[in-house]
Amino acid sequence: MSFQSTFYRSLIYFHAIIAIAEFLLTFTLIIAVLHNSEIFFKITGPDDEDWNLIAEGYRIAIWILFLIACLLDYYHYRVWWHYKPQFTDIGFFFEMPTTPLSRKHKRYIPYHLLGDHRTESFGDRTCSAGVHCKNRQLEHIFIFHFRGYNPQRRYFDIIRADNPKNLYIGFHQTDPASAVLIAHSDFRISTGSRSTMLGHGIYFARSREGTEKKANRRGAFICAEINMGRVFYIRSHKRSVYSGKKTWWSTHDTAYYCHRDPKFDEFCVKSPNQILRWIIVIEKQFDKKVENYGLDTEFDDTKCGCF
Ligand SMILES: [Zn+2]
Ligand SMILES: [Zn+2]
Numbered sequence: 001m002s003f004q005s006t007f008y009r010s011l012i013y014f015h016a017i018i019a020i021a022e023f024l025l026t027f028t029l030i031i032a033v034l035h036n037s038e039i040f041f042k043i044t045g046p047d048d049e050d051w052n053l054i055a056e057g058y059r060i061a062i063w064i065l066f067l068i069a070c071l072l073d074y075y076h077y078r079v080w081w082h083y084k085p086q087f088t089d090i091g092f093f094f095e096m097p098t099t100p101l102s103r104k105h106k107r108y109i110p111y112h113l114l115g116d117h118r119t120e121s122f123g124d125r126t127c128s129a130g131v132h133c134k135n136r137q138l139e140h141i142f143i144f145h146f147r148g149y150n151p152q153r154r155y156f157d158i159i160r161a162d163n164p165k166n167l168y169i170g171f172h173q174t175d176p177a178s179a180v181l182i183a184h185s186d187f188r189i190s191t192g193s194r195s196t197m198l199g200h201g202i203y204f205a206r207s208r209e210g211t212e213k214k215a216n217r218r219g220a221f222i223c224a225e226i227n228m229g230r231v232f233y234i235r236s237h238k239r240s241v242y243s244g245k246k247t248w249w250s251t252h253d254t255a256y257y258c259h260r261d262p263k264f265d266e267f268c269v270k271s272p273n274q275i276l277r278w279i280i281v282i283e284k285q286f287d288k289k290v291e292n293y294g295l296d297t298e299f300d301d302t303k304c305g306c307f
Contacts (some may be wrong), residue, residue: 012298018065087287094180105184109281116146136151142221155168155256170205176286189201199255201255
């Protein structure tokens with residue numbers, strides 16, 4: 001446990017102390033006003049030196065408390081919304097990139113927020129629209145839907161008018177070290193002949209579950225918004241023809257492979273430029289932050305209502 005995580009945990013109690021102080025201050029102020037209303041409501045303002053001093057003291061105290069509360073909330077917000085995993089176990093020789101995060105990297109989502117962890121109790125439910133959900137926000141898809149959820153129909157079943165920008169949500173699974181490299185630069189094209197069944201490119205599935213079958217690296221899920229461009233249709237029996245080559249690159253931007261089981265459709269894009277934005281989840285085994293900071297129990301413990 002670092003100083004930061006200890007500070008974060010104590011912050012919750014500090015928050016409570018500030019709230020109590022604010023309450024007491026307001027309470028005594030009300031008492032003071034009730035007992036000396038003629039002074040507080042005098043149109044010319046109080047001339048009495050003592051009362052001036054007390055009023056000034058209250059003003060300063062209220063501002064200081066307000067400022068502290070704001071700083072705490074800001075820190076709280078930083079930890080959650082600009083979440084950064086504390087990587088562990090991701091390879092002895094791995095060095096954290098020093099380059100800034102890619103502009104396409106929207107955020108890391110702490111793993112305990114994934115839809116599979118929703119308890120379905122009040123205030124902790126998955127999306128009520130279920131399979132009919134039209135929300136294409138990447139965060140919404142990860143946080144409010146299960147791992148088998150397909151945000152969209154199979155690519156070729158989508159009516160063009162319903163998707164004028166020709167965007168598709170894709171899921172990619174890799175190991176945490178590769179995910180970090182992506183976050184700090186971009187996706188890279190796979191060219192190995194055995195791993196690229198649809199040809200050279202960057203591979204995606206229609207759901208988190210859809211990535212399981214083929215993933216040879218595990219521990220990190222990426223959910224991305226992709227510009228499909230011109231899409232090449234590959235039927236299930238034709239797949240091996242394109243393996244390890246870039247046959248369709250000259251005429252198309254994406255190859256979409258229709259599996260016999262629609263759950264396991266895959267597609268392959270030829271350029272990282274087609275990937276517009278993404279969010280990343282690092283699985284529990286490789287991220288110690290949620291536990292160190294107690295993020296997973298924060299709401300059960302305190303029911304902190306501040307955001
Ligand atoms: Zn939804
Ligand atoms: Zn709070």
